[in-house]
Amino acid sequence: MASTRRFGPVIALFLLAPLVGEFLLGNLTVAESGLGIVLAPLYGCGALLVREAARRYGGGWPTMALLAAAYALIEEGPVDQLLWNDSYAGQDLLHGPSFLPGLGMSVELTQAILALHTVWSILVPIALVECWVKGRGRTPWLGRTGFALTCVVYVLGAGLVFWGNYAEEHFLASPAQLALAGVVIATLVVLAFRVRSWRPAPLAGSAPAPWLVGAAAFAGTGLYWGPSVLVTSDAYEWVGVAVWCVVAVAGVRAVLRWSRMRGWGQRHVCALAAGALLTYVWTAFPVRPESGGSLTADLVSNAVCAVIALAVLQRAWAATREDPAPGAPRAQGVPPGAPAPVPPPPTQITPPALPGGPDDGVIPPAGPSRSAESGPRSYGG
Numbered sequence: 250m251a252s253t254r255r256f257g258p259v260i261a262l263f264l265l266a267p268l269v270g271e272f273l274l275g276n277l278t279v280a281e282s283g284l285g286i287v288l289a290p291l292y293g294c295g296a297l298l299v300r301e302a303a304r305r306y307g308g309g310w311p312t313m314a315l316l317a318a319a320y321a322l323i324e325e326g327p328v329d330q331l332l333w334n335d336s337y338a339g340q341d342l343l344h345g346p347s348f349l350p351g352l353g354m355s356v357e358l359t360q361a362i363l364a365l366h367t368v369w370s371i372l373v374p375i376a377l378v379e380c381w382v383k384g385r386g387r388t389p390w391l392g393r394t395g396f397a398l399t400c401v402v403y404v405l406g407a408g409l410v411f412w413g414n415y416a417e418e419h420f421l422a423s424p425a426q427l428a429l430a431g432v433v434i435a436t437l438v439v440l441a442f443r444v445r446s447w448r449p450a451p452l453a454g455s456a457p458a459p460w461l462v463g464a465a466a467f468a469g470t471g472l473y474w475g476p477s478v479l480v481t482s483d484a485y486e487w488v489g490v491a492v493w494c495v496v497a498v499a500g501v502r503a504v505l506r507w508s509r510m511r512g513w514g515q516r517h518v519c520a521l522a523a524g525a526l527l528t529y530v531w532t533a534f535p536v537r538p539e540s541g542g543s544l545t546a547d548l549v550s551n552a553v554c555a556v557i558a559l560a561v562l563q564r565a566w567a568a569t570r571e572d573p574a575p576g577a578p579r580a581q582g583v584p585p586g587a588p589a590p591v592p593p594p595p596t597q598i599t600p601p602a603l604p605g606g607p608d609d610g611v612i613p614p615a616g617p618s619r620s621a622e623s624g625p626r627s628y629g630g
Contacts, residue, residue: 258390262300262378263293265561270370273529273558275536278550287413290406291328292370294399295320300375301396305389308445310508314372315441319434321366326422326430328407329414332359333422338539346486353426357486360493361477368470368525376522380515380565449509456513459520465503466524469496471532478532516569523562530555 267289271277277284299320303312325331333353335343347356379386391399415421422430456462473496477489504521507513533551 255390258378258382258385259297259395261381262296262374263289265293265374265378266296266370267292268554268557269374269526269529270366272550273526273533273554274365274369275533275547275551276539278538278540278542278547279553280542280546280550281538281540287409288406290402291324291410294403294406295324296371296374297391297399298396298403299371300379301389301391301399303441304387305391305396306442306445308441310372311444311447312441313375314367315437315444317367317371318363319437319441320371321363322430322434322437323407324366324410325362326434327427328411330418330420330422332362332430333426334418334420336420337418345483347490352429353423356490357493360490364473364493364497369529373522373525376518377526377561377565380519380522381568383568386515449505451511452506452509454510456507456510456517459516462507462517463520463524466500466521467527468524469500470525470528472496474528474532478536514569516566519565519569523566526558526562530558 267285270292271285271288272279299313299316302316303309322332326333329337331337331342333343335341342358343353343355345355345357347358348354349356389396457465473489473492476485476492480489507517533554534548538547538550
């Protein structure tokens, strides 16, 4: 029982990241579970490293978001080269209207990579698993040895994916392209740790109800990703680029505002993840897997993955029931999902509250080819 409590979140995140990142996306079918095992060290250990680096060194969601963006560029840049390969898995995803010849990159494809891996492959699984583990959502799950071992497995997994892709594609980006990607990735990592000390001031008013937050996440992610998989005309490409920018800016601003208002808690975080997850559930059905195959098998696989995703979501949502209702005051330093402190007797001197609020970086003590003929696009991963 003790080992399950200790390692359960680690195993759950290790498995959930590739499940969402590849299978729920529609890139892989359940018949390709063997390939999912090969990808698990890259996805699962990547998600664990993002979370542990943030939680271990005092960072919150801003730190994790920036590290997740760095992960996205590492995976689809130096590891599998999708950012620059114009024949990846037999598809040319580069040479559309937003292709930049000087960089050999596509604006639309780069945006898709950042959205898919930052939000869905990394942040959504982290949010859902953190909701499951009451009292441990903001504490490290790995010791020093476990963290080091995770780094090693991640590097080995990335090397295996690189080798497999190179053996099949025989493509390597230019040194200049790899150097530019390295600079951007390093910048994101540095920024991730610089924002640890950022403490935005609380705002007046109450946070929206969790269901409204979830509905907004579902609408925003669907507004971007739905047309991305359904519309294959080049005429939409720059429109999609603009939609991505609007959704990203509006989403970040809304979350930064709502999370500083009274009553924001773990159930709101779960609602954000739920909205994004449900977008993947419905958009998977028009997406054809990279391997092709039977349409019936593809649809059955999508249905199975959707059922698993809904079960995971139900489990995470149920675990946040003890979170205070929106609008209820929360004591400073008390993490969402933790029991409300009992007021002391009038004669007792109340100790000073911890600085900051939820997710302020204070780690609490541990508790118990792209054409209309090819159909909807499939993005490698």
